[in-house]
Amino acid sequence: MFLKVQLPWNVIIPAENLDAKGLMLQRSIVVCLLDDFAKKRATKDLGYYLAVSTLESIGEGKVRQQTGDVLFPVVFSGITFKIFRGEILEGVVHKVLKHGVLLKCGPIENIYLSSLKMPGYRYVPGENPVFLNDKTSKIGKDVAVRFIVLGTKWLEAEREFQALVSLEGDYLGPLVDCFCSIVYPCATLLLFVTVVLEFLQLQRLLDYMISNLMFPSHVHIQDATVLPQSSHVTVRRRISDMTHECGITPQLIALLL
Amino acid sequence: MSGEEEENAAELKIGDDFLKAKCLMNCEVSLILEHKYEQLQQMSDDPMNQVSQVFEKSLQYVKRFSRYKNPDALCVLGNLCPETVEEAIAMVPSIKTKGRAHDDEAIDKMLNDLSLIKKFE
Numbered sequence: 001m002f003l004k005v006q007l008p009w010n011v012i013i014p015a016e017n018l019d020a021k022g023l024m025l026q027r028s029i030v031v032c033l034l035d036d037f038a039k040k041r042a043t044k045d046l047g048y049y050l051a052v053s054t055l056e057s058i059g060e061g062k063v064r065q066q067t068g069d070v071l072f073p074v075v076f077s078g079i080t081f082k083i084f085r086g087e088i089l090e091g092v093v094h095k096v097l098k099h100g101v102l103l104k105c106g107p108i109e110n111i112y113l114s115s116l117k118m119p120g121y122r123y124v125p126g127e128n129p130v131f132l133n134d135k136t137s138k139i140g141k142d143v144a145v146r147f148i149v150l151g152t153k154w155l156e157a158e159r160e161f162q163a164l165v166s167l168e169g170d171y172l173g174p175l176v177d178c179f180c181s182i183v184y185p186c187a188t189l190l191l192f193v194t195v196v197l198e199f200l201q202l203q204r205l206l207d208y209m210i211s212n213l214m215f216p217s218h219v220h221i222q223d224a225t226v227l228p229q230s231s232h233v234t235v236r237r238r239i240s241d242m243t244h245e246c247g248i249t250p251q252l253i254a255l256l257l
Numbered sequence: 258m259s260g261e262e263e264e265n266a267a268e269l270k271i272g273d274d275f276l277k278a279k280c281l282m283n284c285e286v287s288l289i290l291e292h293k294y295e296q297l298q299q300m301s302d303d304p305m306n307q308v309s310q311v312f313e314k315s316l317q318y319v320k321r322f323s324r325y326k327n328p329d330a331l332c333v334l335g336n337l338c339p340e341t342v343e344e345a346i347a348m349v350p351s352i353k354t355k356g357r358a359h360d361d362e363a364i365d366k367m368l369n370d371l372s373l374i375k376k377f378e
Contacts, residue, residue, distance in 0.1 A: 001266070001271075001280050001281075002280070002281040002282075002283070002285075002286045002315075002319075003275060003278040003279065003280055003281065004278060004279045004280075004281055005275065005277070005278040005279075006277055006278075038309050041309070041311060042311070045272075045274045046274060048311050048315070049311065050286075050290065050311060050312055050315050051289065051290060051293045051312065053289065079281065079286060079289060079290075081315060082271075084264060084265070084266035084271055084272075085264060085265055085266065086265040086266040086268070087266030088266075090322050092321070104314070104318075105318065106314060106315045106318040106319070107310075107311040107314045107315050107318075109314075144321070144322075149266070
């Protein structure tokens, strides 16, 4: 998850950057801090460092004996990203292997989902290998998947995290927009119709269509006999997102019509 | 790290290092990072030099997985805790009019969810 944290930090200003004018000093402290922060990349305890938001305070500078550099203790708040055991996250598949898939989630590239932890899915080889289950839900390249984190590992040498994840649990699995590639021609048509309907503000018809036509084809929830109302909302949201991503704007539809 | 065994996000335990930390929603992170990105672009001619890999990947991620386009409306709903659909619409008209088109049923469901969270907190 993304966290807003307060961090104490030590900034070392080389002697040549010291200036009699106070303003310049403050500036070089900030520049140094931003540089150090970007170089640091990540730590085991706090996770990946994303951005500095505010500089809270600058402490009393101490001159170092040998070099004449000045060390300033500062406190600032910033944003970090850390992955925790037991956390539920969403990521995107970037590699499909025979024994599992690799996902990325924010700055973390190596998130491994083993086939042993994907109950009901079997490997289908081919040019674009995928994992399929009986309910025609698919895990392939570029598919967004919701998963639970089983364990994490910090690699000191690379300064990065790795994680093992699983799909064993309720409401875990590929997110609905993957159905697009399963019944692609059909979905494209449906998408177009929904966009037109959305444009024409025919909400009731759209709702009817989603609940009656689309649900049977892409139930992404494992072992769910009754689809909760919230899935319905999810689909609606996904459609809006998809249309945004495809760059389909009301103006374009107006043009087409 | 001390207390590593007790770290478990499923129970919202995230270790002593984060006692003072505040968890952010993807949409909030997206807003902050976008702003930062613009700042960096203004500061240098070649923005790609300034932006770290971690930053870039995170920005991509939060853009893809931001569920709310308007976190302010969400904040208002959370603070005011409306009980009926009419109440919610009266306070945050944008949930009705924003192109996202929540129907009454969806809003009602959302409010129910919110009150459930409040109960179990």
